[in-house]
Amino acid sequence: MNLSNIPEQGMIYALYRERVVYQPYKKEDQELEKLLAEEENLLELHLFDDVKEYRYIKKRQGTVEVCVEDSALSFDDSYVERIYTLDAGEENLEEHDGKIRCIEVVNYITYDENDMIKISDYRLKEVKA
Structure with missing residues (x-):
């Protein structure tokens, strides 16, 4: 590594x-x-x-x-998904201590010669409260 x-x-x-x-x-x-x-x-x-x-x-x-x-990637567009996280033993967001925790997934999009979408890469993104 x-x-x-x-x-x-x-x-x-x-x-x-x-x-x-x-x-x-x-x-x-x-x-x-x-x-x-x-x-x-x-x-x-x-x-x-x-x-x-x-x-x-x-x-x-x-x-x-x-x-x-x-800055190191070549892409046409991006799409961001937000994912909510739970601690061990939690089963839903209401069990949190009032602080919603989440991360985002940034999907890098390119288009081919037929304008079909392709997700060429992704990365996880920290969301700060």
Whole structure:
């Protein structure tokens, strides 16, 4: 993993074989180092803030490692989806402590020669309260 491109701080979304981690992080934080040290059980890692996402995905053959940000992509349009998040044990938004938490998915759209839409890439986006 090349962690030099990760945002200084933001959210971590990590899928391990036995658990999911979704929480805020800071680049120099010891907790982040511990989470990344478990690489053998890591399946997918997303480190993102409001403008950039670092993505690391294990595949059956090899890995995918990419840093996604608006300025580095060529796209015709974008579409943003908002996804509301719940803590462990919560089943609906009413159980929150009054603070709605969410992330956004930025979908990058291109059009082909027949004006058909294609989502050419995406990134997760931190939503600050």
